[in-house]
Amino acid sequence: MSWIVYAFLSACTAALVAIFGKIGTQDLDTNLATAVRAVIMAIFTAAFVTIRGGWHEIHAFSAKAWLFIVLAGISGAVSWLAYFAALKTGAASKVAPIDRLSVVVTLLLAWIVLGEKLSITMGFGIVLMAAGSLLILKG
Numbered sequence: 001m002s003w004i005v006y007a008f009l010s011a012c013t014a015a016l017v018a019i020f021g022k023i024g025t026q027d028l029d030t031n032l033a034t035a036v037r038a039v040i041m042a043i044f045t046a047a048f049v050t051i052r053g054g055w056h057e058i059h060a061f062s063a064k065a066w067l068f069i070v071l072a073g074i075s076g077a078v079s080w081l082a083y084f085a086a087l088k089t090g091a092a093s094k095v096a097p098i099d100r101l102s103v104v105v106t107l108l109l110a111w112i113v114l115g116e117k118l119s120i121t122m123g124f125g126i127v128l129m130a131a132g133s134l135l136i137l138k139g
Contacts, residue, residue: 015096021084022092030084037084038077097133104129 025033049055061069079102086095104126110116 018087018092018096018099022087022095025084025088030088031081034077034080034084037080094137097136101130101133 021033021037083095083099086099107118107122107126111118
């Protein structure tokens with residue numbers, strides 16, 4: 001599959017996380033709910049890697065890869081703890097657009113940290129995304 005198919009699959013399933021998470025955390029401690037979700041994700045992901053026969057490649061991880069994968073894991077955990085806490089009391093239709101400002105932050109960090117190109121068109125898209133999130137919040 002092409003990267004764009006995976007990206008759209010990611011967007012659709014991320015939308016389901018907001019809906020399922022909002023329903024699932026109504027009467028629960030959001031930190032515990034996030035921990036349970038993380039365990040389920042770990043089991044599902046490990047099963048997927050096992051089925052695809054990918055575990056033999058773990059020896060290819062360098063110290064740098066381990067460091068950044070651990071940092072990504074910590075960042076993801078903090079993100080989900082905050083996301084579920086926001087969903088518990090906030091409307092999913094308001095929480096998700098703010099959360100998706102991560103796209104704007106990612107584009108800016110990719111430009112600053114990774115040296116990726118940022119065109120005028122992309123800059124305009126960043127402004128539109130940020131403005132769209134603000135408009136949704138006001139609506």
